[in-house]
Amino acid sequence: MKHTLQQIFRSGKFVTGFSIFTALLLIVIFYPLIVRDDPLANIGQGTFFPPGVYVNVYDSINAPPYILNLSDAAAKRVASKLGNQERKDLKEWLVAAGIPEDEIDITDTAKLLDLWEKNYDPTKNIPGMTLARQRYFQRLNASLQGILSVEGITIANPNPQTGALEAVKTVQQADYVNISQVPNVRVLALGTDNFGRDVLTELVKATGVSLQIGIVAGIIATLIGLILGLLGGYVGGTVDDIIMFITNLFIVIPSFVLLILISFSIGQEKRGAFTIAVVIGFTSWVWTARAVRSQVISLRVRDHVNLSKLSGHSIPHIIINDILPYIASYVVMALILQISSGILAEAGLSILGLGPRTTEVPTLGLMMNWAMIYQAQILGKWWAYLPVLVTIALITFSMNLMNTGLDQVFNPALRE
Amino acid sequence: MSKGYFRYFLNKLVWLFITAVFAFVLNFILPRLMPGDPVAAITARIAQGMSNSTGMKEVYEQYATLFGTNRPLLEQFFLYVRNVLQGNFGSSFSQYPRPVADILKSSILWTIGLQFPAIIVGWLIGNTLGALAAYLKKGFDKVLMPISIFISNFPAFGMAIILMVIFAVDLKWFPTSGGYGFDMIPNFSWDFIVSVIHHYQLPFWSIVLIAIGGQAIGMRSMSIYELNADYVKYSRFLGIKDSTIVRYVFRNAMLPQITGLALSIGTMVGGALVAEIVFSYPGLGYTLLNGVMGQDYPLISAVTLIITIMVLLANFLIEIAYGLIDPRIKAAQSE
Numbered sequence: 001m002k003h004t005l006q007q008i009f010r011s012g013k014f015v016t017g018f019s020i021f022t023a024l025l026l027i028v029i030f031y032p033l034i035v036r037d038d039p040l041a042n043i044g045q046g047t048f049f050p051p052g053v054y055v056n057v058y059d060s061i062n063a064p065p066y067i068l069n070l071s072d073a074a075a076k077r078v079a080s081k082l083g084n085q086e087r088k089d090l091k092e093w094l095v096a097a098g099i100p101e102d103e104i105d106i107t108d109t110a111k112l113l114d115l116w117e118k119n120y121d122p123t124k125n126i127p128g129m130t131l132a133r134q135r136y137f138q139r140l141n142a143s144l145q146g147i148l149s150v151e152g153i154t155i156a157n158p159n160p161q162t163g164a165l166e167a168v169k170t171v172q173q174a175d176y177v178n179i180s181q182v183p184n185v186r187v188l189a190l191g192t193d194n195f196g197r198d199v200l201t202e203l204v205k206a207t208g209v210s211l212q213i214g215i216v217a218g219i220i221a222t223l224i225g226l227i228l229g230l231l232g233g234y235v236g237g238t239v240d241d242i243i244m245f246i247t248n249l250f251i252v253i254p255s256f257v258l259l260i261l262i263s264f265s266i267g268q269e270k271r272g273a274f275t276i277a278v279v280i281g282f283t284s285w286v287w288t289a290r291a292v293r294s295q296v297i298s299l300r301v302r303d304h305v306n307l308s309k310l311s312g313h314s315i316p317h318i319i320i321n322d323i324l325p326y327i328a329s330y331v332v333m334a335l336i337l338q339i340s341s342g343i344l345a346e347a348g349l350s351i352l353g354l355g356p357r358t359t360e361v362p363t364l365g366l367m368m369n370w371a372m373i374y375q376a377q378i379l380g381k382w383w384a385y386l387p388v389l390v391t392i393a394l395i396t397f398s399m400n401l402m403n404t405g406l407d408q409v410f411n412p413a414l415r416e
Numbered sequence: 417m418s419k420g421y422f423r424y425f426l427n428k429l430v431w432l433f434i435t436a437v438f439a440f441v442l443n444f445i446l447p448r449l450m451p452g453d454p455v456a457a458i459t460a461r462i463a464q465g466m467s468n469s470t471g472m473k474e475v476y477e478q479y480a481t482l483f484g485t486n487r488p489l490l491e492q493f494f495l496y497v498r499n500v501l502q503g504n505f506g507s508s509f510s511q512y513p514r515p516v517a518d519i520l521k522s523s524i525l526w527t528i529g530l531q532f533p534a535i536i537v538g539w540l541i542g543n544t545l546g547a548l549a550a551y552l553k554k555g556f557d558k559v560l561m562p563i564s565i566f567i568s569n570f571p572a573f574g575m576a577i578i579l580m581v582i583f584a585v586d587l588k589w590f591p592t593s594g595g596y597g598f599d600m601i602p603n604f605s606w607d608f609i610v611s612v613i614h615h616y617q618l619p620f621w622s623i624v625l626i627a628i629g630g631q632a633i634g635m636r637s638m639s640i641y642e643l644n645a646d647y648v649k650y651s652r653f654l655g656i657k658d659s660t661i662v663r664y665v666f667r668n669a670m671l672p673q674i675t676g677l678a679l680s681i682g683t684m685v686g687g688a689l690v691a692e693i694v695f696s697y698p699g700l701g702y703t704l705l706n707g708v709m710g711q712d713y714p715l716i717s718a719v720t721l722i723i724t725i726m727v728l729l730a731n732f733l734i735e736i737a738y739g740l741i742d743p744r745i746k747a748a749q750s751e
Contacts, residue, residue: 249438254727256680257720262547264708264716265447344571348690351573353708377577378585378592389574396569
C-alpha cells in the first residue's frame with residue numbers, strides 16, 4: 001500500500017491534478033470560515049456590478065480629508081470622462097453639425113470643450129442619426145458639465161424647518177481619504193451577478209455544493225456498477241445474462257435523456273441538490289458495471305481464486321479478499337471519473353432549467369444558468385460566467401489528470 | 417452479402433428493435449412512475465388564471481383522454497405506441513394548438529444537419545491528431561496531449577460560450593444566435609443559404625472541438641498500445657517499410673475507436689444539444705429548452721424519444737459499418 005502510494009505521488013500528472021483539486025477543496029473549506037456572508041444575499045441593487053473595491057461614498061465624505069497635491073489629478077479626472085473614443089465622438093457630432101473638420105483639434109481639451117459648449121444643441125436633429133445615438137450625446141454632454149472646474153463640491157443638508165439647503169461641508173478637488181479610515185469598504189473581487197449577489201462568495205459555495213453532488217452521484221454510480229459488475233462477473237449464468245442485458249440497454253439509451261425525463265417528472269418543487277445527485281448516480285453506473293464485470297471474469301479463473309474456492313471460503317470472502325483488491329485501483333479511477341462527469345451532468349441539467357430548485361443553494365450549473373438567462377455572455381459581463389466555467393474546467397481537468405496519472409501507474413503499457 | 421455478415425446484421429437489427437421498444441417503455445413509464453397525477457399537475461399549470469371551473473374540468477378531461485390516463489396502464493402504453501408510430505405526439509402546451517410533430521419537424525433537420533457532420537469531422541480530426549501524437553511523440557505529443565485533455569474535460573456549453581464571446585461578441589465575425597438571419601423566412605434563395613452557413617460555423621466548431629479532445633486521447637493510447645505490439649516488432653524485423661507498418665497499426669487502433677464512437681455518441685449528442693441551446697440554434701436542444709421553460713410535457717416527451725431513437729439509429733449504422741471493416745467479422749463471413 002505504502003509503496004503504491006509512493007509510486008502514485010511520483011507521477012507528475014497525478015500530483016498536478018491532486019494539487020489543483022486540493023487547492024480548490026481548501027478554498028471551499030476555509031473561505032466560508034473567513035468570509036461569513038450569506039452566499040445568496042442580494043447585496044447589490046441592480047445587476048452585474050463589475051469587479052472592484054467598493055468604497056462607501058457617504059462614509060468617504062465624512063472621513064477626515066487629506067490634501068494631496070498631485071499634478072496629474074486633473075488630467076486623470078478629465079480622461080475618465082473624456083477618453084479617446086469620446087473625443088472622436090464629439091468630433092463626429094461637430095462635423096455632422098457643420099463645423100469644418102480642420103477647426104476641430106481633439107487633442108486640445110480646452111478648445112474642444114469650448115467648441116462643443118458653443119455648438120452643441122441637444123434638440124438639434126442631425127440627419128441619419130439614430131435616437132439611441134442622440135441620447136448618447138445627451139448623456140455625454142451631461143457628464144461633461146463642469147469637467148474643467150477647479151472648484152470643490154459643496155455638500156448641503158435641507159434645513160428641517162425651512163427646507164432650504166444649508167452647506168455642511170465642501171469637498172475640494174485635492175481632498176483624499178485613507179481607505180482604512182472609511183468604515184465601509186467592500187471588496188467584490190468578482191463583482192455581483194444578475195441578482196446582485198457577491199459572485200466570489202456564491203461561487204465558493206456553489207463549488208462546494210457541486211462537489212458534493214459529484215461525490216454523492218459518483219459514489220452511488222460506482223456502488224451500483226461495482227455490485228452489478230461483481231454479481232455478473234463472478235456469479236455468471238442467468239444472473240450475468242440478465243445484468244448484461246440491462247447494462248447493454250442502458251449503454252445505448254443516452255443517460256442524459258433519462259436524466260431529463262426523471263428530473264422533469266420529479267417537478268421543480270421536489271428537486272433538491274441531493275435528489276439531483278441521486279438521480280445522476282442512478283443513471284450513470286453503466287460503464288463501471290461493464291468494466292468491473294469484464295475484469296472480474298478474467299480474475300475468476302486465476303489460480304489464487306481457485307485455491308480460495310478449494311479452501312472452502314465463502315463467496316463474500318472470496319470477493320472481498322481475492323477479487324476486490326485486484327480491481328480496487330480501477331474502481332478508484334472510475335469513481336474519480338464519475339465524480340467529474342456527475343458535476344458536468346448537473347451543469348448540463350441546470351442549463352436546461354432542470355437543475356436543483358433555485359432558492360436554497362447555488363450550484364455551478366445554476367450560476368451558469370442564471371448568467372445565461374440574463375445574457376451575461378452577450379452583455380460582456382464576463383465575471384458572471386467565466387469564473388464558473390474556469391472552476392468547472394479546473395475540477396474536471398484536475399480529476400482527469402489524477403485519473404491519467406493513476407492509469408499510467410497501474411497500466412505499465414501506457415507509461416512514457 | 418455473405419451469410420456471416422447477414423447474421424451479424426440481423427443480430428444488430430433485433431437488438432435495435434429491442435432497445436427501441438425499451439426506449440418507448442422508459443419514455444412512457446418514467447413520468448408515470450412519479451407520484452401524483454401528471455394530468456392534474458399539467459392542467460393546473462395550463463389553467464392558471466382560469467376562473468371557469470367547467471372550463472378547467474374540460475381541459476382536464478381533454479388531456480386525460482389525450483394521454484388516456486383514465487384507462488389501464490397496459491392499454492395506455494399501446495395507445496401511446498400507436499399514436500407515436502402514426503406521428504401523433506399530441507398538441508404542444510406552450511405553443512397550443514400547434515401539434516408537437518409539427519414543431520419537431522422544423523427542428524429535427526437542424527439538429528441532424530449540425531450534429532452529424534460535426535461529430536464525424538471531430539472524430540476524424542481527433543483520430544488523426546491522436547495517431548500523429550502516438551507516432552511522432554516528443555514535441556507534438558507534449559503540446560497536443562495536455563490541450564486535448566483540457567479540452568475534452570471542458571463542458572460543451574463552456575466551449576460554446578467561449579467561442580461565442582470571442583468570435584461573435586468581441587470580433588463580431590459571426591452572429592450570436594439563431595440558425596439564420598432573424599429577418600429571413602426559410603427558403604432556397606442564395607441569401608438564405610449564406611446566412612445559414614454563417615450561423616452554422618460557431619455551433620459546428622464548438623461541437624467539433626469537444627469531440628476532437630476525447631477522440632485524440634483515445635486514439636493516442638490505442639496507437640501506443642498497438643505500436644508496442646509484437647506484430648509491429650516482427651514486421652520491423654522483417655524489414656517492412658515504416659509507412660506500411662503505420663498503416664496496419666492505425667487500422668487496428670481505429671477499430672476500437674469506431675466502437676468507442678458508437679458507445680459515446682449518446683453523450684456527445686447530449687453535450688451538443690446543450691451547445692445548441694447556447695447559440696439558440698433552432699434544433700432539438702433549443703426546442704427541449706423551450707419545452708422545459710413552458711412546462712410543455714408532450715414536447716419534452718417527444719423530444720427525448722426522438723433523441724433516443726436518433727442515437728439508437730446512429731449506433732446501429734456505426735455497428736453495421738463496423739461489421740464491414742472489422743477483419744474478425746470478415747473472417748467469420750468467409751468461413
